[in-house]
Amino acid sequence: MTTAVASSELPSSASHPVPPQLAPALAPRLRALRCLDDFEQAARRHLPRPVFGYMAMAVENRATYRGNRASFDDFGFVTRVLNDVSRRTTATTLFGHEYGAPFGIAPLGLSALSAYRGDLVLARAAARANVPMIMSGSSLIRLEEVAREQPGAWFQAYLPGDVANITALVERVGKAGFQTLVLTVDTPVTPNPENFARDGFSSPLRPSLRLAWEGLSHPRWLFGTFLKTIARHGMPHFENNYARRGAPILSKSVTRDFADRGHLNWEHFALVRTLWPGRIVVKGILHRDDARRARELGADGLIVSNHGGRQLDGAVAPLRVLPGIVAACPDIPVMMDSGIRRGTDVLKALALGAKCVFVGRPFGYAAAVGGEPGVLHAIGLLQQEVSRNMAMLGITSLDQLDAQTHLYSYR
Numbered sequence: 001m002t003t004a005v006a007s008s009e010l011p012s013s014a015s016h017p018v019p020p021q022l023a024p025a026l027a028p029r030l031r032a033l034r035c036l037d038d039f040e041q042a043a044r045r046h047l048p049r050p051v052f053g054y055m056a057m058a059v060e061n062r063a064t065y066r067g068n069r070a071s072f073d074d075f076g077f078v079t080r081v082l083n084d085v086s087r088r089t090t091a092t093t094l095f096g097h098e099y100g101a102p103f104g105i106a107p108l109g110l111s112a113l114s115a116y117r118g119d120l121v122l123a124r125a126a127a128r129a130n131v132p133m134i135m136s137g138s139s140l141i142r143l144e145e146v147a148r149e150q151p152g153a154w155f156q157a158y159l160p161g162d163v164a165n166i167t168a169l170v171e172r173v174g175k176a177g178f179q180t181l182v183l184t185v186d187t188p189v190t191p192n193p194e195n196f197a198r199d200g201f202s203s204p205l206r207p208s209l210r211l212a213w214e215g216l217s218h219p220r221w222l223f224g225t226f227l228k229t230i231a232r233h234g235m236p237h238f239e240n241n242y243a244r245r246g247a248p249i250l251s252k253s254v255t256r257d258f259a260d261r262g263h264l265n266w267e268h269f270a271l272v273r274t275l276w277p278g279r280i281v282v283k284g285i286l287h288r289d290d291a292r293r294a295r296e297l298g299a300d301g302l303i304v305s306n307h308g309g310r311q312l313d314g315a316v317a318p319l320r321v322l323p324g325i326v327a328a329c330p331d332i333p334v335m336m337d338s339g340i341r342r343g344t345d346v347l348k349a350l351a352l353g354a355k356c357v358f359v360g361r362p363f364g365y366a367a368a369v370g371g372e373p374g375v376l377h378a379i380g381l382l383q384q385e386v387s388r389n390m391a392m393l394g395i396t397s398l399d400q401l402d403a404q405t406h407l408y409s410y411r
């Protein structure tokens with residue numbers, strides 16, 4: 001489904017990228033949300049503090065998180081005028097598929113804890129809006145279920161720590177029907193847990209009076225997500241870190257099995273390349289030499305990312321290193337995540353060479369507060385911003401974007 005719209009056809013509410021006959025009617029509380037940042041505030045009110053804290057967490061002093069947003073201020077737009085922009089398209093082609101917008105849904109761990117059947121909600125919304133969606137390996141719904149719902153979804157894996165478990169996981173993902181495997185490579189150790197602890201989050205969650213109060217004081221989440229999940233599907237478990245089932249999300253005694261990844265190296269990537277017949281995208285690249293190495297060993301695409309500020313505080317913003325990585329790997333798609341919140345952010349990243357960008361937290365917040373209609377609303381808002389800003393720039397298709405023509409660097 002390609003989205004090619006005339007400016008007169010864009011609804012003033014900018015609600016949905018899907019045809020009106022397919023778009024569900026928006027609840028009043030969703031109509032009040034007019035940009036991606038609005039979903040964060042709504043989710044903060046809706047979710048218990050530990051659950052919201054997991055989604056919103058940025059490591060240590062949050063310098064990386066702030067730096068991701070600040071990097072977009074390094075560039076201003078240079079507009080071109082008196083071009084006919086009455087008919088324009090936000091479509092982009094990636095790995096031979098034409099998507100309706102140049103952005104997708106980044107992998108979101110524990111989505112089914114913040115939204116009822118969260119991974120399925122995100123997959124369905126992505127399919128209806130025709131945008132890419134990456135399922136997280138740290139998810140609470142079996143990957144096979146998501147593959148059945150959305151065969152075009154990508155699967156993101158954190159590699160286990162030994163060859164036997166790596167092999168078993170890769171084989172499981174392939175049998176489920178996924179065509180694109182996303183390897184996240186920027187997590188050799190777990191991040192500093194201090195901000196999780198401040199919010200009362202642990203993995204698994206430990207039953208306590210504080211946790212019980214958080215649930216009782218957020219009844220819409222308690223009854224509409226957590227208890228509904230247990231009643232219909234049983235206690236959620238970590239389902240996809242390994243080929244086997246992992247720990248439950250709530251336990252006073254069970255410890256989640258975090259794989260020791262400190263010893264993983266490029267030989268393990270080469271092993272996965274021999275095992276996996278489909279596309280491999282490497283996520284978590286910030287250095288051009290790593291980008292070249294991944295490409296030489298068979299990566300089909302790259303996602304420049306610092307994990308949204310959740311791993312190393314002070315890591316460089318992906319936007320700042322994006323042009324160098326695009327130049328180092330001109331023959332494969334280079335994508336980006338971390339810090340995208342506005343249509344202007346999307347267009348700046350595309351002008352600097354990204355083929356597509358991925359957005360994480362805001363779509364997770366949208367699923368939490370509004371389910372599938374909420375995610376569609378968030379996608380629609382961002383897509384309409386992209387389309388509107390294309391008109392302001394004087395372009396009608398994304399391939400007309402050019403950093404030399406449309407961007408001014410303040411640095």
